[in-house]
Amino acid sequence: MIELKDVVYCRLGTADLAGAEWFATNILGLEVSERRRGAIYFKSDERAHTLCYFEGDPADQVTAFELGRGEDLQTAAATLEALGHHVHYGTREECEARLVREFIRFRDPTGNSIEFVVRPETTGRRYHGTRDAGITGFSHVGLCTTDAARDEAFWTSVCNARVSDRIGDAPLMRLGTIHHSIALFPFHKAGIQHINHQVGGTDDIQRSFHFVSDNQVKITFGPGQHPTSSAEFLYFTGPDGMTFEYSTGVCEIHDEPLWRDRQFHFEPKGFCKWGSAPRIAAFDNAKGGDGQG
Ligand SMILES: CC(C)c1ccc(C(=O)O)c(O)c1O
Numbered sequence: 635m636i637e638l639k640d641v642v643y644c645r646l647g648t649a650d651l652a653g654a655e656w657f658a659t660n661i662l663g664l665e666v667s668e669r670r671r672g673a674i675y676f677k678s679d680e681r682a683h684t685l686c687y688f689e690g691d692p693a694d695q696v697t698a699f700e701l702g703r704g705e706d707l708q709t710a711a712a713t714l715e716a717l718g719h720h721v722h723y724g725t726r727e728e729c730e731a732r733l734v735r736e737f738i739r740f741r742d743p744t745g746n747s748i749e750f751v752v753r754p755e756t757t758g759r760r761y762h763g764t765r766d767a768g769i770t771g772f773s774h775v776g777l778c779t780t781d782a783a784r785d786e787a788f789w790t791s792v793c794n795a796r797v798s799d800r801i802g803d804a805p806l807m808r809l810g811t812i813h814h815s816i817a818l819f820p821f822h823k824a825g826i827q828h829i830n831h832q833v834g835g836t837d838d839i840q841r842s843f844h845f846v847s848d849n850q851v852k853i854t855f856g857p858g859q860h861p862t863s864s865a866e867f868l869y870f871t872g873p874d875g876m877t878f879e880y881s882t883g884v885c886e887i888h889d890e891p892l893w894r895d896r897q898f899h900f901e902p903k904g905f906c907k908w909g910s911a912p913r914i915a916a917f918d919n920a921k922g923g924d925g926q927g
Pocket residue numbers: 776801806817818819828830860861862863864865879881884905
């Protein structure tokens with residue numbers, strides 16, 4: 635069993651690095667932690683970085699998870715290779731570019747590019763964005779899945795993820811006590827479906843709702859409240875069509891042996907308690923969504 639501790643960063647290729655920086659700082663509210671040739675690193679909490687935009691193909695999207703120790707990485711690589719996954723071992727230069735001690739990269743069964751990393755850098759310095767979005771940290775990713783049952787089996791049998799709830803066949807899976815770190819979302823191809831940052835409270839969601847729309851950024855869902863995690867949320871579109879989510883109040887699961895995953899409808903009422911309908915292409919199957927996104 636591959637023991638994942640947490641989701642640690644996303645890496646997104648872009649043809650417009652300056653535009654991505656503008657959005658990440660002025661709209662999303664992240665802090666630039668470092669600039670290197672062809673790459674900009676962003677902080678959202680005490681970690682050295684939780685998002686990196688690099689000059690490249692926008693289809694090049696990576697999600698990284700932390701493992702405990704170097705030995706765990708070797709065991710994880712052997713497990714993945716035995717299952718037929720091609721495993722790339724990060725070179726020293728690639729580790730340096732990710733601010734980690736070691737990493738491996740492979741594709742999950744849908745084809746999402748995944749990195750397992752050891753000893754990602756932290757700063758011990760709190761995050762301070764120039765725009766006060768109220769961000770408290772990077773929290774979860776939505777990963778596209780072309781077969782939810784198959785990918786759920788990968789994350790829960792090969793890795794240590796546990797299903798907290800399902801919307802239709804799509805599982806929301808936890809690694810620790812937070813309701814979910816990985817949300818699988820049915821789609822016809824691989825990719826990151828959304829990137830979530832937690833914010834301090836309802837006021838931050840409401841303030842961002844006005845700020846984001848006043849800045850002509852497309853709001854694709856919300857404000858609303860997820861019946862699954864109980865989090866209040868807002869989704870909007872960033873560079874290269876990436877969906878970003880702010881949410882607040884995500885529940886934690888502490889009674890691990892007693893928790894039973896719950897089944898929700900794959901339709902607007904399964905996604906929002908308040909009656910908001912998604913306007914994101916990937917939600918086309920959710921009745922009521924108009925598919926714009
Ligand atoms: C729309 C998706 C996949 C989703 C559903 C539920 C929650 C939640 O319970 O917090 C999310 O964060 C989502 O992104």
